[in-house]
Amino acid sequence: MYKKITTDVLVAGAGLAGITAALQAALEGARVCLVSRGRICAGSSFYPGTWGLGLIGPESPEDESDLEETILSVGEKMADPAMVHTLVSGIADGIEFLEQLGVTLKKAANKNEKEFIPCFDHKTRAWNGLEKAGAEGIFKEKLAQLQVMTLEKTVLLELLQKEKAVCGALVKRDGEVFEIHSKAVILATGGMGGLFQYNLNTADVRGTGQYLALKAGAGLVNLEFIQMMPGYLKPAPKTIYNEKVFKYSIFQTPEKILFEDWNREEKEKCMEIRSTHGPFTTRLPSAAIDKEIFGQFLENPEGVKLTYKESLRKNQPEFVKTYFQWLESEKHLTIEDPVWLGIFAHASNGGIRIDTDAKTGVPGLYACGEASGMMHGADRMGGLSTANCLVFGRIAGRSAAAYSKEIKQSLSDSCAIPDFYLVPKAGDYLEEIKKLNFRSAMILRNQENSEKALKRLEEIQEEIRREERMADCEEISVQQAAENMDLRAALLVSQVLHKAILQRKESRGPHFRTDYPEKNPAFDQIRQCVLKNETLESELFPV
Numbered sequence: 001m002y003k004k005i006t007t008d009v010l011v012a013g014a015g016l017a018g019i020t021a022a023l024q025a026a027l028e029g030a031r032v033c034l035v036s037r038g039r040i041c042a043g044s045s046f047y048p049g050t051w052g053l054g055l056i057g058p059e060s061p062e063d064e065s066d067l068e069e070t071i072l073s074v075g076e077k078m079a080d081p082a083m084v085h086t087l088v089s090g091i092a093d094g095i096e097f098l099e100q101l102g103v104t105l106k107k108a109a110n111k112n113e114k115e116f117i118p119c120f121d122h123k124t125r126a127w128n129g130l131e132k133a134g135a136e137g138i139f140k141e142k143l144a145q146l147q148v149m150t151l152e153k154t155v156l157l158e159l160l161q162k163e164k165a166v167c168g169a170l171v172k173r174d175g176e177v178f179e180i181h182s183k184a185v186i187l188a189t190g191g192m193g194g195l196f197q198y199n200l201n202t203a204d205v206r207g208t209g210q211y212l213a214l215k216a217g218a219g220l221v222n223l224e225f226i227q228m229m230p231g232y233l234k235p236a237p238k239t240i241y242n243e244k245v246f247k248y249s250i251f252q253t254p255e256k257i258l259f260e261d262w263n264r265e266e267k268e269k270c271m272e273i274r275s276t277h278g279p280f281t282t283r284l285p286s287a288a289i290d291k292e293i294f295g296q297f298l299e300n301p302e303g304v305k306l307t308y309k310e311s312l313r314k315n316q317p318e319f320v321k322t323y324f325q326w327l328e329s330e331k332h333l334t335i336e337d338p339v340w341l342g343i344f345a346h347a348s349n350g351g352i353r354i355d356t357d358a359k360t361g362v363p364g365l366y367a368c369g370e371a372s373g374m375m376h377g378a379d380r381m382g383g384l385s386t387a388n389c390l391v392f393g394r395i396a397g398r399s400a401a402a403y404s405k406e407i408k409q410s411l412s413d414s415c416a417i418p419d420f421y422l423v424p425k426a427g428d429y430l431e432e433i434k435k436l437n438f439r440s441a442m443i444l445r446n447q448e449n450s451e452k453a454l455k456r457l458e459e460i461q462e463e464i465r466r467e468e469r470m471a472d473c474e475e476i477s478v479q480q481a482a483e484n485m486d487l488r489a490a491l492l493v494s495q496v497l498h499k500a501i502l503q504r505k506e507s508r509g510p511h512f513r514t515d516y517p518e519k520n521p522a523f524d525q526i527r528q529c530v531l532k533n534e535t536l537e538s539e540l541f542p543v
Helices: 016-027 061-074 081-101 132-145 208-216 243-248 264-274 287-299 310-314 318-331 384-406 426-440 447-467 478-503
Strands: 003-012 032-035 053-057 105-107 126-130 149-151 154-162 165-173 176-187 226-234 249-252 304-308 339-348 351-353 365-367 420-422 469-471 527-531 538-542
Touching: 003 016, 003 165, 003 384, 016 032, 016 081, 016 132, 016 176, 016 384, 032 176, 053 081, 053 384, 061 081, 081 105, 081 132, 081 384, 154 176, 154 208, 154 478, 165 478, 176 208, 176 384, 208 351, 208 365, 208 478, 208 527, 226 287, 243 249, 243 264, 243 310, 243 318, 264 287, 287 304, 287 339, 304 310, 365 384, 420 478, 426 447, 426 478, 447 478, 478 527, 478 538
Parallel strands: 003 032, 003 176, 032 149, 176 365
Antiparallel strands: 053 126, 105 126, 154 165, 165 176, 226 339, 249 304, 304 339, 420 469, 527 538
16 A cells, blocks of 8 residues: 545646646646656756757747748648647747746847747747746746645656546655546656667656556657757767857867868858758758768767867857857856767657647546647757647646546546566666667668667567566665666657657658658658557557
């Protein structure tokens, strides 16, 4: 028998999406419990390796249709138009919501500078910078005012279900295990970057929400579309490189200066384009730059040396100047310091399939933020991840609160609590899977590598079945619980990822296959993964 907590809405994840969902549900009158693997105000929203949290939106009501069309174009038919419309039409209200809370939004002094054009966009938008340090205090204060129960350093082990409806969760915290009986659950656990050896994410972004949703009966979409981008290996590891300085950058290996043998005109064109977007994409000729840097990184784990041209020191646009000021203040690096780069997994453009009400199709289960999909396509425009957290976070909170009012009592009182199984070498297996994904599911993908990866994942699955043993949740540590949870999520979600790679026999957005280097109109379809049976086998089919 474990300790019990009863609430109306349980929110898993305490980044911007989870906090927004929890606040909105509480404002709707629901009792709310917010569970976080780390601290409150964590996840990708509060990632310490980036200089800011950009938020874009339409400049006016008339600009909404252009923004929608641009998102759909950039998404290459992998975004749902209804979801895009819901996202764009809700941004202004989301910004107002933040301002009413008292969150300070930084405005651009020179907003017409081309550096303020969002990643993959063709024009400037209404740009806002979320000042994370100030926002954190405000969010925590508001959560306390609305009497939201917060559980930090807490691992979500299982979702509880009765008659296919989600009705709570089993969680581990310190030396205690809690059954949280709730009428609705919102998954805001972030993306899948942590499934890769090199990633620009906090340690709690591991695809666990996608895993739990899949097990509960929800679908996953667009998992193959993962943002990959340059980041620092040293000094200041896992710091995001500012793409706006690509055209001022010099990249070197011990043997050569990269791109020196390119045609000068072609090189300048590619570098100019590459300076307009952070993540890798196959849509643009600048793709060749990322492929070269990643290829060098594969050969040499020390990475590629980065220094800057003299021209950058003499004239820095506002956006670039802000970056270097942050870099010196937070990372103690100046424009004179060389750094070594690699290509890292970053954000997920796909995730748990939701609709315009943030419903997953499983009664009582909702999702929002980077854990969810359908509102972004193959590529995602810069500043829309923050917008997604705000818009669908509020929608999820509102929907879950309304659903909880319809349920007379929690169904979890009559749920069977699942057994917990411990894998002794969970951490070792997890590291192997992360290395496997880095080698096979980053920029250079192909059939041979993914088939080898799937074979090894199946072998690991069999080894785990032989080694696992039933354990008392109260007697294991939080770290052990987290490692075992992460391993099971990594194993299943990685299998789905490689199956998605194999099915998409083309190159589109950040999904590049060396054996199918061109985009193919035959694959103009979003593909969904679901579980087929209790053995957790999965299948993919077009939505």
